[in-house]
Amino acid sequence: MSVSDARIEAALDAGDPDIGTLWELCMLFEFDREETADGIAKWLGPAEGLRILDCACGSGFPALELIRRGYDVTCTDGSELMLTHFRRNARLEGLDVRPELMLWEDLPRRHAEGFDVVMNRGGGNYIYAGAWDDEGLADQAAMAEAIGQWVACVRPGGRFYVDITRAADLERREDQSVVHPTLLIGQHTVDIAETISIDRSTGIRTWSSTLTVDGTPWEFQRRSRYLRHDQLIEILKGCGLADVRKTPVAGEYYDIYTGVRT
Ligand SMILES: C[S@@+](CC[C@H](N)C(=O)[O-])C[C@H]1O[C@@H](n2cnc3c(N)ncnc32)[C@H](O)[C@@H]1O
Structure with a gap:
């Protein structure tokens, strides 16, 4: 099967593959980046005046696609390795975006209540809390703590977007x-x-x-504990989110939960 994807080609040209290269390739099998970005943009609504934080921006999806669509997205991630992929992808897209290297634990200090929308997607990233680069193992308390740190960056009345493995797969x-x-x-x-x-x-x-x-x-191997959907919902409510619901988003491969900060 022949694939034409400048971002992935550049990742492969860049040298020995790493977890970021693998992630870029896996996305290829799971969803169409543009279609999913359109679905997310529809959920976001008009770009004007909306301050968005993608606090697991990784190699750039969906932040780069949203920025290209006119959204104001602040991009943070705790992995320099992933940000190397992000910067290369931003260059390929012709976008001047400077992602910040930042661990989730540092978000509330830097960005408390700073955004209209906070998003964190990629297959339930809380399962990797502190464990993406080093193959560690986050427990449920660490996952809840990480989610709380993301929610802390939503302004009161602002919206939160997170994903989880589909229930049937769990x-x-x-x-x-x-x-x-x-x-x-x-x-x-x-x-x-x-x-x-x-x-x-x-x-x-x-x-x-x-x-x-x-x-x-x-x-490559990543080990993680996992959350069930009901556990995620409880954590989201416990973090001060109201109107927590499973939200259909066209093109998303995972299930999406959204909520509004009280
Ligand atoms: C599966 S990737 C998702 C990337 C992107 N959002 C996407 O959908 O393609 C998960 C990301 O979470 C980041 N991450 C994991 N633990 C973190 C932590 N404690 N602080 C900040 N980022 C973290 C990883 O570096 C990685 O880029």
């Missing part, structure tokens, strides 16, 4: 294994095999991937 007892079709991207041949397993006795979810670029395999 219910699965068997491993989910996928071998994606071989991709031809620029000069590169890419194969990805992924397995997601959930161990119900320990509550630990393991995402293992083998990314093979031009014949060289690279192994």
Whole structure:
């Protein structure tokens, strides 16, 4: 399968693949960036006067797409590695955006009540609280704490946007294994095999991937505990959000919950 995607091609050209390269590639299988950005923009409403924080901006989705659509998005992330991907993607998009390197724990001090909308999407990023770069394991208290730090940046009356693995996928007892079709991207041949397993006795979810670029395999593994939807809803309400609801957003691969800060 031949893929034309300047961002991913540039990531592959940049050198040895890392977790950011893998994430960029996985998005390719999960959703169409432009279609999803249109869906998010529809939920956001008119751009004028709206201050948005994407506090897990990662390699740039959906912040860069929203900025291109005229939104004022402040971008933060705790990983320099991911921001290297972000900056390269911003350059490719012709956008002059300076993301801030910032851990979630530092957000309330810097950005308390500073935004009309705070968003954090990417498959339930709270499960990686403090653990994206180093393969650690966040517990439920750490996840709730992280979500509280994001919500603290929403002004009273402002809106919050977060995602979570679809309920049916969290219910699965068997491993989910996928071998994606071989991709031809620029000069590169890419194969990805992924397995997601959930161990119900320990509550630990393991995402293992083998990314093979031009014949060289690279192994990645992220272990995390996970939240059920009802647990996420309780945490969101406990953080001072009202009108917490599952919100359909066209193009989103994960389930979305939104709320309004009281
Ligand atoms: C799965 S990526 C999602 C990126 C992007 N929002 C997207 O949808 O493509 C999760 C991001 O959360 C960031 N992250 C994880 N723990 C963090 C923390 N404690 N503080 C700040 N960012 C963190 C990671 O660096 C990573 O870029």
